[in-house]
Every structure is written in C-alpha cells, then in structure tokens.
Amino acid sequence: WKTIREDFEYWYPVDINLGGKEHKTVHFPVYIMNHVAIMPVQKRPQGIFVHWWVTQKGKEKISKSKGGAEPIVEAAVTYGVDAMRLYYLHIGSPFVDIEWDPETVLKYKNRILNIWRLIQQITSLEDATQENLDNWLKSTLQRHVQKTLDAFGTWDLRVASNEIFFEIQKDLQWYLKRGGADKKLLTEYARIWILLMTPITPHLAEELWETQGYPSFVSNEVYPEFKLKDISEKDEIGEYLLTRVVEDVNEILKVTKMTPKKICIYTSPAWKQNIYRKALQQSAEKTFNVGQLIKETLSDPMMKPLGQQVSQFVAKIAPEVKMLSDLDRSRFLIVLDEKAHLIDAKPYLSQVLHCPVEIYSADDTDLYDPAKKTKFAYPLRPAIYIE
Secondary structure, three states, rough: OOOHHHHHHHHOOOOEEEHHHHHHOOHHHHOOOOOOOHHOOOHOOOOOOOOOOOOOOOOOEEEEEOOOOOOOOHHHHHHHHHHHHHHHHHHHHHOOEEEEHHHHHHHHHHHHHHHHHHHHOOOOOOOOOOHHHHHHHHHHHHHHHHHHHHHOOOOHHHHHHHHHHHHHHHHHHHHHHHOOOOHHHHHHHHHHHHHHOOOOHHHHHHHHHHHOOOOHHHHHHHOOOOOOOOOOOOHHHHHHHHHHHHHHHHHHHHHHHOOOOOOEEEOOOOHHHHHHHHHHHHHHHOOHHHHHHHHHHHHOOOHHHHHHHHHHHHHHHHHHHHHHOOOHHHHHHHHOOOHHHHHHHHHHHHHHHHOOOOEEOOOOOOOOOOOOOHOOOOOEEEEEEEO
C-alpha cells in the first residue's frame, strides 16, 4: 500500500484525460463520478478533452473489420511521423473528424522537405541589408508568433499549424524574392521559426536546430514570446503598397497586352492623404458628413484653389470609408511616405516588371506625366502610366 500511495501522490491530480467522442456518454461520466466519490477535491481530474475520429474517405470509421487502417511502422516510413502530425493538425481540428487521405499526406511530407531546403538556402546568402524590407520581416514574424500563441491558447491547432508552416514560409519566400539577405536577421528568423514548429514536427525541428549549430535540444528551449518592439506598422503597410502596385501593373498589362518600355508610378498628393485620414477618423466616430468635411477642408486658404477637386474626392471616398474593414481602416490611418518606400523598392520593381520604373509624387513639380494620370492617384493606390 505504501508504494501505491506514493504512486498516487506522484501522479495525481491528472492534468487532462484525452479520449475519443465515443467515450462522452459512458466512459467519461463514470470516470468523473468515481473520482468524485473516492478522492478529495484537490486530487480530482483537472480537465477532460474529447477529440473526434480519423476516418476513411466517405467518413467510414477506420477499423480492423471495415478496413482503412495502416500499420503505424509502415506509415511512419512511407509518410514520416512529422508529416502525419502536421496533416492531422492542419487538415482537421480537435472538434471535427479527419479524413485520412494518403495522397494529401505525401503533400505535407513535401512541404516539410521544402521547409528544410528553405532554411538551408538562407544560410548560404551573401549578407545585405534593406531597412524597410528587414523591418517588415521582423514585424510579420511577430504577428505570426502572436497568432500562434493565441491559437494554442484556444486549442485551435489548425490555425497554429497554418501560421507556422504556411504563412511564415510564404513571408520568408517573399522576403527572398524581394532580395532580402540580412544574415543576422535571417539567423534569428530561422531560430524562432524552428522553435515554433517544435510541438508539431519535433523531429524536423531537432534536425534543423542541429544544422544551425545549437548544442542543446530544441525541445528543452523556451517557446517564443511576442515582442511588441519589433512591430513596424509603417513597413507592413509599405510592403502592402508594393504588392498592390505590382498586382495593378500586371493587371493592366494583361488587359492591354502591352510590352512596357517604361512605367511611371504616381503616389497620392498630401492633401488627399490628409482628407482620407480625417474621413476615416470621422467615420469611426460616427460623425462623417460629406458636406461638412468639404467645408472644413476649404476653410484652409491653401485648399481653396482645389475646391472642385476636393469636392469630387470627398464625394467619391464617402461610400468607401463607411465600408472599410477595421484592418483596412488601420492601414490608411498610418502615415507613410509612399514615394520614398517605392523608390527604396525600385530595383525590385524594375526587375519584376521587366522595364525601367520611375516613381513620382503628385506633389512633385518636375514630374513626367504626359497622360495626366496624377489626378487618379489615391492613398495606397498610386496612379500608373505605361509606355
């Protein structure tokens, strides 16, 4: 009895009992009642977690009689343990059945291989810094850390795995495509990324951790915490602006079937940006009124010569500012030197658009604008002229 008592004191209370949904009506009720009947309050189970099933295609339950089962040893060799773990977490959730699909599991195996190659690739880059782009990568990584921690906190394993194995990889690929190569930043990025993936793909994480030269086991390291100081909203919006410009130019080229010799990009004048931000603030406060905003704007003697343009602009943005999501509203409220950010990315723009690119602000006095495109420039939506 002494040994039994020592074991009991060591193991109890149980942190959590995990079981399939078939146990909800029989096993778990009896489990709770027995513990309540014979144990003091401080030794009773701390929690119960009910998970759904892994099924065959067509939602048939996997069993010896109905088929569909694969020997775990063979499955581990064919797919890899980490690929199966990632598949379960990303395609399902604790609250729905997961359909076993061998072809899809192989796709997750390939994703793990691609992540391995990507981390090896960044170690061979020649060091170079781009302040705006580097700040963007640091900032977006912290966004993913925050979303991952929030998802784990609510047992939303699908969201957590999506952030770690899809969104982070997508951002890193964009950074490399843009010409990013800050070695110190990439080393820290890889370190945090490997730590994040450890609970889901522990074998991959340990192997990658060793290739980075760390002597300890990654499973013994502290999980990443969100760092507010690394957030740079300005640079996040700057990259958002850049992607929109590239998308808009490509759409124009697709429709017109032009082969560009030169592309001119015109960012919004300061007065439009100021009015737009004021309209957004008033809309959030439920005080937005088209006539009143026009009147307030034209009370400035410097704005009176632009009376007709101001009236047309305010009337045009009125429906939009009322419909914007909270995310889009926050983007437009951030003060960004659009011209400076696009000039910083000019080498990338010329490369991806396959021609020389010129960047102007509608406020410039010496700009090249043969088609009078500057009047179409809006905040975060530059006007575009293609020769």
